[in-house]
Amino acid sequence: MMLNNITxxxxxxxxxxxxxxxxxxxxxxxxxxxxxxxxxxxxxAVQKARVGxxxxxxxxxxxxxYDQHLEVIKLTGNVSIKDNAPFVHAHITLSDDKGNAFGGHxxxxxxxxAFEIILQAxxxxxxxxxxDEDTGLxxxxx
Amino acid sequence: MMLNNITxxxxxxxxxxxxxxxxxxxxxxxxxxxxxxxxxxxxxAVQKARVGxxxxxxxxxxxxxYDQHLEVIKLTGNVSIKDNAPFVHAHITLSDDKGNAFGGHxxxxxxxxAFEIILQAxxxxxxxxxxDEDTGLxxxxx
Amino acid sequence: MMLNNITxxxxxxxxxxxxxxxxxxxxxxxxxxxxxxxxxxxxxAVQKARVGxxxxxxxxxxxxxYDQHLEVIKLTGNVSIKDNAPFVHAHITLSDDKGNAFGGHxxxxxxxxAFEIILQAxxxxxxxxxxDEDTGLxxxxx
Numbered sequence: 001m002m003l004n005n006i007t008x009x010x011x012x013x014x015x016x017x018x019x020x021x022x023x024x025x026x027x028x029x030x031x032x033x034x035x036x037x038x039x040x041x042x043x044x045a046v047q048k049a050r051v052g053x054x055x056x057x058x059x060x061x062x063x064x065x066y067d068q069h070l071e072v073i074k075l076t077g078n079v080s081i082k083d084n085a086p087f088v089h090a091h092i093t094l095s096d097d098k099g100n101a102f103g104g105h106x107x108x109x110x111x112x113x114a115f116e117i118i119l120q121a122x123x124x125x126x127x128x129x130x131x132d133e134d135t136g137l138x139x140x141x142x
Numbered sequence: 143m144m145l146n147n148i149t150x151x152x153x154x155x156x157x158x159x160x161x162x163x164x165x166x167x168x169x170x171x172x173x174x175x176x177x178x179x180x181x182x183x184x185x186x187a188v189q190k191a192r193v194g195x196x197x198x199x200x201x202x203x204x205x206x207x208y209d210q211h212l213e214v215i216k217l218t219g220n221v222s223i224k225d226n227a228p229f230v231h232a233h234i235t236l237s238d239d240k241g242n243a244f245g246g247h248x249x250x251x252x253x254x255x256a257f258e259i260i261l262q263a264x265x266x267x268x269x270x271x272x273x274d275e276d277t278g279l280x281x282x283x284x
Numbered sequence: 285m286m287l288n289n290i291t292x293x294x295x296x297x298x299x300x301x302x303x304x305x306x307x308x309x310x311x312x313x314x315x316x317x318x319x320x321x322x323x324x325x326x327x328x329a330v331q332k333a334r335v336g337x338x339x340x341x342x343x344x345x346x347x348x349x350y351d352q353h354l355e356v357i358k359l360t361g362n363v364s365i366k367d368n369a370p371f372v373h374a375h376i377t378l379s380d381d382k383g384n385a386f387g388g389h390x391x392x393x394x395x396x397x398a399f400e401i402i403l404q405a406x407x408x409x410x411x412x413x414x415x416d417e418d419t420g421l422x423x424x425x426x
Contacts, residue, residue, distance in 0.1 A: 062381060091355065101385035113277060235377055243384075255340055
């Protein structure tokens with residue numbers, strides 16, 4: 001286990017841009033506001049979605065595309081540093097017109113219809129991602 | 143993008159009333175505590191559920207009803223103002239006895255079995271909903 | 285409805301241990317940090333999962349096991365007191381290699397592949413679980 005004490009800092013609430021890329025918008029917001037540690041959550045709807053599933057055996061992300069209109073029943077994620085820049089790691093839960101739920105690791109290619117966000121910055125020790133041997137993932141390093 | 147600075151205000155934690163309507167209970171709570179800006183989250187179980195899917199083409203909500211006992215694996219939402227009153231916009235993720243997940247926009251008709259809630263109020267510029275031409279939805283206006 | 289005023293206290297952000305039990309790790313963390321009131325959230329991936337569905341008729345949990353690698357698209361929960369010790373009540377939403385979503389009440393037997401957590405402690409009146417006649421569940425008592 002690797003755990004840091006953090007304290008709440010700036011907080012934002014609002015909505016993202018219709019037709020824009022969901023992950024890119026959140027990342028741009030963190031860059032603009034200089035947020036390198038934080039959490040993000042939101043609900044909304046997308047015009048299409050693209051999510052990742054990490055194959056723990058092959059150690060590669062597989063991507064799943066949904067070329068349909070979906071509700072975002074939950075986006076949740078954290079903000080830290082990767083390659084010296086703010087990095088958003090978010091997972092997303094989606095639902096379709098039958099109410100069935102889908103989801104995974106939020107990937108580029110998920111296009112906003114409407115999206116309401118709450119973003120909270122933290123102060124605390126830097127959390128920076130680097131290659132983790134146990135998993136093959138870019139995880140926070142001591 | 144439209145984004146406001148907010149600051150945390152009052153916070154509440156507790157459980158909602160067995161047999162009551164989930165969306166109505168949260169709305170009543172916001173009215174009683176005079177919360178017009180905030181976030182809500184919770185987990186629990188419901189006796190039946192009703193969720194909305196926004197049809198982006200026809201610009202109408204379609205409603206899906208589940209006449210069965212379900213876990214609420216996540217409720218998440220925000221509080222703002224609509225028609226001069228506190229308005230709760232929440233999405234819900236549900237699961238059944240096989241573990242399959244469902245969900246959508248929380249609608250009236252979702253009846254609580256047991257529900258544990260955390261509600262946080264914010265201070266900041268008023269967020270008020272009005273008709274949005276791009277989507278047909280009642281979104282926050284500048 | 286039963287609702288307490290709470291105020292934010294200590295907050296932690298980090299990652300949990302590869303190969304360990306997800307519910308046990310979070311519980312251990314609360315015991316170690318002496319957190320008896322709080323909220324927890326996180327995203328990650330698990331090597332296998334075990335979730336509960338509460339049968340409202342028979343008043344017993346049924347457990348569902350997933351012997352496969354899954355994304356955790358959301359863990360959300362609260363911390364309170366049960367049997368005089370910190371008790372974590374969490375629900376989990378999972379997704380598989382097709383993007384299909386599953387979930388329920390987080391049970392022992394869910395093994396971490398990688399998991400990123402945010403844990404927030406609160407100050408406020410003690411919330412302690414005891415048998416609730418309406419539901420058969422261990423709910424917070426007045």
